[in-house]
Every structure is written in C-alpha cells, then in structure tokens.
Amino acid sequence: MNSNQLSNPPKxxxxxxxxxxxxxxxxxxxxxxxxxxxxxxxxxxxxxxTHKAFGGVVPEVASRKHVESITVMLEExxxxxxIPLDQLSAIxxxxxxxxxxxxxxxxxxxxxxxxxxxxxxIGTHHIAGHIYANRLVQELEYPxxxxxxxxxxxxxxxxxxxxxxxxxxxxxxxxxxxxYDKVARALGFPYPGGPYVDQLAMQSETEVKxxxxxxxxxxxxxxxxxxxxxVLNAVNQSKMRGETPDQSGIxxxxxxxxxxxxxxxAIRAVRETGAxxxxxxxxxxxxxxLRAALTARCKQESIALLVPxxxxxxxxxxxxxxxxxxxWLHGEFVPQTMKAEPGLSLEAWSVQS
Amino acid sequence: xxxxVISPRKTLSLDTSTASxxxxxxxxxxLLAEQKIxxxxxxxxxxxxxxxxxxxxxxxxxxxLTGIATGVGPGSYTxxxxxxxxxxxxxxxxxxxxAGFSSLAALGLGGWAAGTSQPLEAFAAAATGPSAPGTxxxxxxxxxxxxxxxxxxxxxxxxEAAPGExxxxxxxxxxxxxxxxxxxxxxxLAALAPQARPSAVWFTGETAVHGQxxxxxxxxxxxxxxxxxxxxxxxxxxxxxxxxLLAGESDELHTLVPNxxxxxxxxxxxxxx
Numbered sequence: 344m345n346s347n348q349l350s351n352p353p354k355x356x357x358x359x360x361x362x363x364x365x366x367x368x369x370x371x372x373x374x375x376x377x378x379x380x381x382x383x384x385x386x387x388x389x390x391x392x393t394h395k396a397f398g399g400v401v402p403e404v405a406s407r408k409h410v411e412s413i414t415v416m417l418e419e420x421x422x423x424x425x426i427p428l429d430q431l432s433a434i435x436x437x438x439x440x441x442x443x444x445x446x447x448x449x450x451x452x453x454x455x456x457x458x459x460x461x462x463x464x465i466g467t468h469h470i471a472g473h474i475y476a477n478r479l480v481q482e483l484e485y486p487x488x489x490x491x492x493x494x495x496x497x498x499x500x501x502x503x504x505x506x507x508x509x510x511x512x513x514x515x516x517x518x519x520x521x522x523y524d525k526v527a528r529a530l531g532f533p534y535p536g537g538p539y540v541d542q543l544a545m546q547s548e549t550e551v552k553x554x555x556x557x558x559x560x561x562x563x564x565x566x567x568x569x570x571x572x573x574v575l576n577a578v579n580q581s582k583m584r585g586e587t588p589d590q591s592g593i594x595x596x597x598x599x600x601x602x603x604x605x606x607x608x609a610i611r612a613v614r615e616t617g618a619x620x621x622x623x624x625x626x627x628x629x630x631x632x633l634r635a636a637l638t639a640r641c642k643q644e645s646i647a648l649l650v651p652x653x654x655x656x657x658x659x660x661x662x663x664x665x666x667x668x669x670x671w672l673h674g675e676f677v678p679q680t681m682k683a684e685p686g687l688s689l690e691a692w693s694v695q696s
Numbered sequence: 697x698x699x700x701v702i703s704p705r706k707t708l709s710l711d712t713s714t715a716s717x718x719x720x721x722x723x724x725x726x727l728l729a730e731q732k733i734x735x736x737x738x739x740x741x742x743x744x745x746x747x748x749x750x751x752x753x754x755x756x757x758x759x760x761l762t763g764i765a766t767g768v769g770p771g772s773y774t775x776x777x778x779x780x781x782x783x784x785x786x787x788x789x790x791x792x793x794x795a796g797f798s799s800l801a802a803l804g805l806g807g808w809a810a811g812t813s814q815p816l817e818a819f820a821a822a823a824t825g826p827s828a829p830g831t832x833x834x835x836x837x838x839x840x841x842x843x844x845x846x847x848x849x850x851x852x853x854x855x856e857a858a859p860g861e862x863x864x865x866x867x868x869x870x871x872x873x874x875x876x877x878x879x880x881x882x883x884x885l886a887a888l889a890p891q892a893r894p895s896a897v898w899f900t901g902e903t904a905v906h907g908q909x910x911x912x913x914x915x916x917x918x919x920x921x922x923x924x925x926x927x928x929x930x931x932x933x934x935x936x937x938x939x940x941l942l943a944g945e946s947d948e949l950h951t952l953v954p955n956x957x958x959x960x961x962x963x964x965x966x967x968x969x
Contacts, residue, residue, distance in 0.1 A: 401962040403773065407953075410777050414788045415950050428789060444774050447740050448781050454744045455785035459758065679744040 359432040359671050362420070362456065363664035364413075366449030367441025367469050368495075369393075369400045371412040374660035375424035375431070379668025382479055384423035385654065385661040388412040391535070398534045399524075406444035413452050420660075428460055433676070435667030438466035439687030440495070446683040454679055463676040465667040466684075468692040469658075470496060471508065473624040475669070476655040476662035483649075488618035490609045492633070493625030494520030494535075497605075498689075499563045499612050506669040506694035511612060512563025519601060520627045522567040526574045526597050530590050541630050544598035547591035551577055553600045563608055570600050602636040609637070613646055620647045628656040669694050705762045706754075708747065708786075709930070709937030712739040712779035713771025713799035714843060716927045719746045720934025721754035724942065725820030728754035730930025739778050747782075750930070763792050763946065765937025767799035769955045770851040770869055771843055776954035784952055793946035797936040798955070799928070800853045800869045800901075804841035805862065806932030807900025811924030812837070814859060816931040822862045823939040838894040839863050840881070840910075842874075842901040850874050850906055851957065854881070856894060862939060871957045874909045885916050893920075900924040 358378055365372040371388040390408045394400045421428065436453030439446060457464040473496075474489045489500040497519045499512035517525070520537060527536020530543070553573045556566040574597050581588040613621050623637055628650055641648035655662055670676070673694045706728070709720045717739045719731040731746040733739075751758055766783035769776035780796070787794035809816050836856040843851040849871050855863035872880075885893055896917075899910050903923045913921050940946070959967065 396966060397962050401960065403960040404962055406773070406777060407956070407960065410781055410784075411951075411953055413781060414784050417785070417788060418950075444777070447774060448777055451740060451743070451778050451781040452785045454740075455782045456789050458744050458748065459786050459789035679748070680741050682738070682741055 359668065360426050360430060361433050361435050361465070361664045361667050361671060362431050363435040363467070363660040363667055364449040364453050365437045365469070365472070365658055365660040365663045366409045366413070366445050367437045367439070368445060368658060369405045369408075370658040371409050371416050372658060372660035373416040373420035374664050375420055375426055376661055376664030376668070379475070379665050379671070380478060382661045383426065384420040385659055386416045386420040386423065387659055388416055395534055400442075402442045402444055405442060406448060409445055409448035413448055417452065417456075431460060431462055433463045433465050433667065433671055434460070435465040435467050435663050437469050437472065437663055438677070438681065439684035440469055441685060443683050443685045446685065450681070450683050454681070458679065464679065464681065465670045465675075466677040466681050467663045467667045467670070468687055468689050470498065470500070470689050471666040471669075471692055472662035474500060474502070474622060475665040476624055476651045476659070477622045477649045478665050479655055479661055480651055481649055483622070484619050486616060486618045487620040487622060488609065488613045488616060489622040489624055490605065491625045492519045492605065492623070492627035494518060494524070494627075496625060497565050497567070499609065500689065501612070501616050501618065506673070508689045508693050510690055511616075512565065512608060514565040514567065515558075516566050516568035517571060519567060519605070522571050522601070523627070525571050526594075529575050529578050530588075530594065537627065537630065540594045540598065541632055543591045543594035544632055547595035549589060549592040549595070550599060551589055551592040551596035553577070553596040555600050555604050557604065563612055565604065565608070567601070570597065598632045602633055605633065606636050606640050610640060610644060610646070620649055623648065623650045624656065626657045629653050705942060706756050706760050707763045707765060707934075707938050707941045708751070708761050709765040709934040710743065710747065710779055710783060711767030711799050711802055711928055711933040712743060712775045713767050713769045714775070714803070714928050716929075717742060717746060718928050718930040718933050719743075719750045720930035720937070721750045721756050722934040722938040725823035725935065725938055727817065727931045727934050728756060730934065732930055734927060739775055743778060743782055758790060761790065761792060763795060763941035764790070765795045765797055765933075765941055767802055767933055768796035768952070769799050770871065770957045771799050773954070773956060776956070780952060780954050784949055787949055793941065794949050794952060795937060795940040795946045796952055797933070797940060798853070798869050800841045800843065800851060801855065801863065801865070802932045802936050803843065803901045803926065803928050804839040804853070804855050805935065806929050807841060807924045807926030808837070808839040808857065808863065808898045809932070810926055811898050811900060811922055812859060816929070816935060818860060819862060819935050822860065823935045824942050835895040838897040840897065840899050842899060842903060842906050844902045844905045845871050848873055848875065850877065852877060862935070869955060869957055874906045878909050878912050882913055882916060885913070896920045896922050898922045898924055900926045
C-alpha cells in the first residue's frame with residue numbers, strides 16, 4: 344500500500360497544517376489547524392434545525408445532509424484558512440465513535456483528499472478531539488484530568504503524558520447530555536432540551552430534592568438513569584395529585600444532582616491522581632450551571648480549570664485537528680483501508696511511542 | 697477559449713451502489729483498466745485502493761484525468777453516499793468536472809451486453825460520438841435492470857436499445873413493487889402494435905429474486921422474455937461516465953447528491969403526519 348508513504352514527512356520545527364473533518368453526528372465540520380493550536384478556519388454546518396422536527400438526531404437524515412454539505416465546508420475552510428491545498432501537511436478525520444453512516448461521509452472525503460493530494464491520513468478519536476479542544480486556547484500540563492460531558496459521553500480521562508489516554512470513569516447508562524434531553528422532554532421542552540433545563544434551573548427559587556448516584560465509594564463511574572426516573576416520578580406524582588409540577592424546582596433538583604456528582608468525582612479524580620489541571624470538555628461544557636459549579640469548586644480547591652470557549656465545546660473540526668496533531672508529531676498515520684469505528688476505543692487511540 | 701484537445705481524454709468512473717464495487721479508467725470510450733470487488737460489502741475500505749490500483753494498471757497518473765464520474769444510485773444508501781462523496785471530493789481537490797450517472801443504467805447496459813454477447817468494447821464509439829443510430833432498421837430491445845429493494849420492491853427503470861447503441865431511457869429510476877411494475881410493463885407492451893413491440897425484453901441484475909414475477913410477461917413475449925443475472929462491472933460504469941464527460945456534460949459539484957429515489961423513513965413518516 345503506497346498511500347501510507349509520505350511525500351513530506353514531519354520535521355522538527357516545521358509548521359504543520361492539518362485539514363480536519365468531523366461528521367460523527369449532526370454537524371458537518373471542516374477546519375484547518377496550524378501546529379495543533381492555531382485555528383485558521385473552523386467551518387460548521389449544523390443540521391440541528393432539521394433534526395428538531397424529529398425530536399432527535401435521525402442517522403439516515405444526518406448522513407444525507409453530510410453529503411450535501413461536505414464539499415462546501417471543505418471549500419470554505421480552505422478559502423478562509425488561505426492555505427493552498429498542496430501546503431497541507433495531513434488530512435485528519437473523525438474515525439469514531441459516532442454514527443457509522445455519518446462517519447463514513449467524512450472518512451470518504453478525507454480519504455479522497457489524502458489520495459488526491461498525496462498527504463498522510465490521520466484517523467482521529469472524537470473524544471480525544473473534545474479533550475484537545477482545550478489546547479486550542481491554552482497549553483496543557485501533565486498529568487491532567489479531563490471531564491468529558493456530551494450528548495453521547497460522560498467520562499473521566501487521565502492523561503499522564505501528552506497523547507496517552509486512560510479512562511478511569513464512564514457512564515454506565517445514559518450520558519449527561521442524553522439525561523438532560525430526556526428530562527427536558529418530561530418537562531415539555533422541545534429537542535434539544537438541555538439548554539432549557541439549564542436556564543430554568545438558574546431561575547428557580549425552589550429545589551425538588553432528587554437522589555445522587557455515587558455508585559461504589561471508590562468508583563469514578565457515573566449513572567444517570569435512576570435520576571432520570573426520579574424526575575419522571577416527580578412529574579407524574581404532581582400530575583396525579585392534580586397539581587402542576589414544580590418545573591423549575593425539578594429542573595434545579597436535577598441539575599444540582601448532576602452537578603454535585605460530576606464535580607465531586609472530578610475533584611476526587613484530580614486529587615487522587617495528582618493531576619495538575621482539570622479540563623472540562625464536550626457539548627455539555629456549554630451548560631452554565633456546570634461551568635459555574637466547577638469554576639467555584641476548583642477555585643476553592645486551587646485546581647487549575649480549563650474550559651474551552653463554546654465554539655470548541657460543541658462538535659467541531661478544529662478539535663479534531665488539535666488531536667490529530669499528536670499523531671502527526673509521532674508520524675502515526677492510517678492506511679487508505681482504514682474503517683469507520685463507531686465504537687473506537689480512546690485508550691487504544693493513545694500515541695504508540 | 698481554444699477547446700482543441702490534443703491528447704486523448706482520460707476519465708475515472710466508479711460505482712458503489714450495489715454489492716460490487718467497481719472502478720474504471722477510460723481513455724475516450726475505451727477501457728484501460730477496471731477493478732471489481734465483491735468480497736466484502738464494505739466499499740469504504742477498498743474504494744480508494746481500488747482507484748489507485750486501476751490507475752496504476754492503466755498507467756495513468758491521477759493528474760492526467762480530465763473528469764470523474766460516479767454512479768449516483770439508486771441502491772444501498774450507504775453505498776451511494778460513499779461513491780458520491782468520493783467522486784465529489786476527488787473532483788474538488790483535483791479541480792475536475794464531476795458527472796453522475798444512473799447506477800441502474802450501468803447495470804442495464806452491462807447486463808444487456810452480457811446477455812446479447814456484445815463485448816462492452818463494442819460501445820466505445822457510441823460513448824464518444826453523437827449517439828450513432830444502431831444497425832439500421834434493427835428493432836429495439838427493452839432493458840429492465842433490477843436491484844432488490846426488499847419487501848417485494850425493486851429499484852428499476854426501463855431502457856431500449858438496438859445492438860451497438862447505448863440504452864435510451866423510457867422510464868425513470870424508481871423504487872417499485874415488482875408485481876405492479878410487471879403489470880405496468882405488460883400494459884405498455886399490450887398497447888403497442890405487434891410489429892412495434894421490442895424484439896426482446898431483458899431483465900438483468902438481481903433476477904434471481906424477482907425473475908419469477910416477470911414470468912407474467914411470458915404469454916405476451918414468449919421466447920422474447922430473457923433473463924440475465926448480472927453483477928455490475930467497471931467497464932459499464934466507465935462507458936456511462938465517459939459518455940457524459942466526453943460530451944462536455946457535468947454536474948454542479950457541490951449540489952451533486954445520491955438519487956435515493958425515496959425519502960428517508962423518518963421524513964416519510966413526518967410527511968404522513
């Protein structure tokens with residue numbers, strides 16, 4: 344397979360320009376990132392308006408939309424970056440996790456570009472992208488701890504050194520974002536409902552007490568399905584009593600439970616591993632309540648907290664370029680026969696050297 | 697602008713709508729090299745290497761290409777997205793025109809050629825020039841490609857051609873219930889005067905699943921009803937791609953999309969309310 348050979352292997356001190364593509368869910372995104380840090384362009388076509396009508400992301404519809412937008416995003420990202428195609432160092436693409444049909448559109452675009460331009464191909468882990476979104480704004484120090492919270496993920500990831508991922512905790516059922524959307528639906532909000540719950544909780548003056556799922560004392564895992572059921576019970580019980588549910592009180596109770604568990608586990612993970620930074624990442628990092636709670640607690644504990652700006656929290660391709668840079672530095676590329684991996688392991692994606 | 701072409705035009709065609717991944721490198725209407733992979737229905741894995749190998753075998757550098765063509769379906773949704781995305785991105789990055797062709801048309805051409813023992817090389821002239829009429833006076837044959845679409849449905853269309861001609865379309869690509877499709881074809885045949893009827897009617901493609909239903913045409917056609925099970929080959933895709941590109945036709949790159957022939961299930965449910 345000659346596609347894996349480089350026309351221009353990485354040299355120390357040489358600038359790298361990675362074109363990155365992300366299509367794992369419902370955003371068609373392309374970015375050009377210099378040296379894993381400087382975002383030269385960050386184009387995103389969001390399909391959210393389309394999926395709202397279905398009450399959630401429909402995989403077949405998402406895949407169709409990706410095909411419609413992919414070359415437009417490529418063109419805009421390259422024009423905005425002002426980097427000629429032949430000066431690109433590598434093509435990076437989200438290989439997984441994600442919706443397989445959606446991933447495949449980005450992967451075929453990336454493979455085609457790598458082939459047409461004779462550039463190496465970097466298969467990239469979506470969650471590594473969310474974590475390294477932090478490096479787009481601030482240099483990371485190791486060991487560091489990442490709290491990844493999104494629609495599909497809730498994870499605590501320890502990085503003892505650059506590019507090495509150790510998953511120490513994960514959700515055993517619903518992801519945080521998923522729990523938010525389900526609770527929002529129970530409270531009568533349209534998809535995606537997370538931001539409504541967040542807002543309602545912030546305005547609330549009462550709090551309906553809801554349980555916390557701590558699991559085993561030493562566990563860094565999470566569980567949100569019991570909490571979600573408790574919300575549904577609270578709503579149904581008020582309805583059965585002929586009362587209007589205390590919506591904002593329930594929203595605050597739910598948010599308080601989620602925040603407390605996330606914050607406590609993250610802080611304990613930082614303490615017990617000796618991490619010098621805590622990175623908040625993923626789409627739910629946009630949640631105001633979570634940002635505020637984590638900021639206050641980290642200040643109190645003198646822990647350095649990194650939170651990327653909103654545009655790098657939700658799915659984007661700049662973060663894929665940032666993570667792919669790790670592989671670029673180590674010359675770890677994938678062949679043209681690379682597969683979409685809906686269940687790609689983060690730990691296995693760690694740099695090999 | 698000086699449009700004089702000095703060197704022969706080389707085009708790349710691909711199709712991933714069916715179980716067979718095919719690639720063809722053409723010089724004008726002639727096949728230089730083709731690839732066909734049916735081993736694994738995972739076209740995303742092998743498409744680019746198949747393209748590389750076809751180009752290498754043809755001795756053509758990708759920068760010598762003058763156009764890219766792809767089957768736009770119908771067929772496997774994932775499959776056609778793989779082909780269309782690849783063709784669009786290659787065309788964009790190599791700054792080439794891109795042209796979509798019907799995967800059913802390619803299946804029909806290839807299957808009919810195989811059934812009538814016409815080598816695909818025989819269509820080279822038809823793909824390059826203004827469509828030359830076939831053997832004068834020789835009656836046209838009907839070509840009906842079939843791709844199984846489950847639940848008694850097929851992706852299909854209707855074409856006609858006389859030997860040596862590229863098929864002309866009589867009915868658009870669509871997803872149809874096989875039984876109703878056969879009835880419609882029977883009605884169309886019955887409405888023709890006996891001497892105006894096609895000399896043969898070829899069902900091709902996935903005939904194993906749906907051939908039985910087509911037997912309903914036997915009373916009207918007798919020996920004229922023919923079946924040719926056929927898996928798509930690169931040469932057929934190459935001819936249809938070359939035909940469009942050499943005629944100076946292409947599609948708007950950014951808006952080229954697969955022809956799914958139907959809404960996604962979610963969209964269809966939504967429209968039903």
